[in-house]
Amino acid sequence: MYNFDFEKPASIADAVAALASDDAQALAGGQTLIPTMKQRLAAPSRLVSLAGIAEMKNIGSADGLLRIGGSVTHATVANGGYGALSEMAGNIGDPTVRNRGTIGGSLANNDPSADYPAAVLACNATIHTNARSIAADDFFDGIFTTTLDDGEIITSVEFPEPAMSCYKKFEQPASRFALVGVYVAKTAGGVRVAVTGASEEGVHRWAEAEDALNANFNADAVAGLEVGADGLINDLHGTAAYRANLVKVLTKRAVADCK
Numbered sequence: 001m002y003n004f005d006f007e008k009p010a011s012i013a014d015a016v017a018a019l020a021s022d023d024a025q026a027l028a029g030g031q032t033l034i035p036t037m038k039q040r041l042a043a044p045s046r047l048v049s050l051a052g053i054a055e056m057k058n059i060g061s062a063d064g065l066l067r068i069g070g071s072v073t074h075a076t077v078a079n080g081g082y083g084a085l086s087e088m089a090g091n092i093g094d095p096t097v098r099n100r101g102t103i104g105g106s107l108a109n110n111d112p113s114a115d116y117p118a119a120v121l122a123c124n125a126t127i128h129t130n131a132r133s134i135a136a137d138d139f140f141d142g143i144f145t146t147t148l149d150d151g152e153i154i155t156s157v158e159f160p161e162p163a164m165s166c167y168k169k170f171e172q173p174a175s176r177f178a179l180v181g182v183y184v185a186k187t188a189g190g191v192r193v194a195v196t197g198a199s200e201e202g203v204h205r206w207a208e209a210e211d212a213l214n215a216n217f218n219a220d221a222v223a224g225l226e227v228g229a230d231g232l233i234n235d236l237h238g239t240a241a242y243r244a245n246l247v248k249v250l251t252k253r254a255v256a257d258c259k
Contacts, residue, residue: 002043004043004044004045004046004047005045005046005047006046006047006049007046007047007048007049008048008049008051008052009048009049009052009053010052010053010054011053011055012053012055012056012130012153012155013130015048015050015053015130015153016130016151016153018046018048019048019150019151019153020151021046022045023044023045023046024044024045024046024047024048024151025042025044025046025047025048026047026048026050026108026153027047027048027049027050027051028050028051028070028071028101028102028104028105028108029073029097029100029101029102029105030100030105031093031097031100031101031105032105032109032111033047033105050070050071050102050104050153051071053071055069055155056069056070056071056072056104056155056156057069057071057072058072058156059072059076059077059080061082061161064160064161065158065159065160065161066082066085066158066159066161067156067157067158067159068103068156068157068158068159069104069155069156070102070103070104070105070153070154070155070156070157071102071104072102072103072104073098073099073100073101073102073103074089074090074092074093074097074098074099074101074102074103074106075089075095075098075099077089077103078090078092078098083165083259084119084165084166084167084183084185085119085123085159085165085167087167088115088116088119088167088169088183089115091115091169091171091176092115092176093175093176094176103116103154103157104153104154104155104157107120107127107139107146107154107157108146108148108154109144110140110143110144110145110146110202110203111143111144111177112143112144112196112197112199112200112202112203112233113172113175113177113178113179113181113196113197114177114178114196114203115167115169115178115181115196117140117194117196117202117203118167118178118181118182118183118194118195118196118203119159119167119183119194120136120139120157120159120194121136121137121140121183121192121194121203121204121205122165122167122183122184122185122192122193122194122205123136123159123160123162123165123183123185123187123192124136124137124160124185124187124189124192125157125158125159125160126157126158127139127154127157128154128155128156128157128158129148129152129153129154129155130152130153130155131149131152134147137205140202140203142201142202143200143201143202144202145202160187160188162185162186162187163186163187163188164185164186164258164259165183165184165185165186165258165259166183166184166254166255166257166258166259167181167182167183167184167254168181168182168250168251168253168254168257169181169182169197169250170197170246170250172237177197178196178197179197179237179238179243179246180195180196180197180198180238180243180246180247180250181195181196181197181250182194182195182196182206182247182250182251182254183196183254184213184251184254184255184258186217186258190210190214191210191213191214191217192205192210193205193206193209193210193213193251194206195247197233197243198232198233198243198244198246198247199231199232199233200231200232200233201231206227206247206251208225209222209225209251212224212225213255217255217258218255219252219253219255219256221255222248222251222252222255223252225248226248227244227245227247227248228244229241229243229244232244
């Protein structure tokens, strides 16, 4: 490791002010940033911890909306009884990752195999920051990239509670990241299907499956669809064709188990 300054502000305003300095980096749960720093792939001169901001640790539901603070941990979501979202959070990483990692950190990092981006996109969630509110469809901008501006902090995420939902993941066994993950949600605006782990462009919606399921919400509606391998990840863990098949298989399983 190397020398850096460390701040732990108690308010969002103070955190934003601290991040305005040159080469400052927000620190959420640290599950990605700290290993990256240890490998010297990142070297911020100042870390601004978000762990001391009480208002970013709140979680609760009202009027059909589940609002989760940006610093809420995966373990807290997992233990909250929020249906598919809690089941998904309970299978992220290992106990250390779940007790340290946060929803805001996961979304801001936007790992192409992370679980939360699929949940946010499928449920048509809204990402609230210190400066604005961003619809899920407008938030993700390619792998490890979002539409967040420099120094912008995810303060909370608001999920409309779906009528039915389910997440299915085929894990990479060493990391427990999704080799492919599919989140299906039947929302007020229709069925949404979000896929993570498969594409070179990161999390995305499967429009053809959404159209088929809006016409007939049944696993058989997906049976006749085909997923092209072009643009899918091809690596030592699985070929593009293998991932294409997983997208279809997991979508069918998620629809069948929606509740």
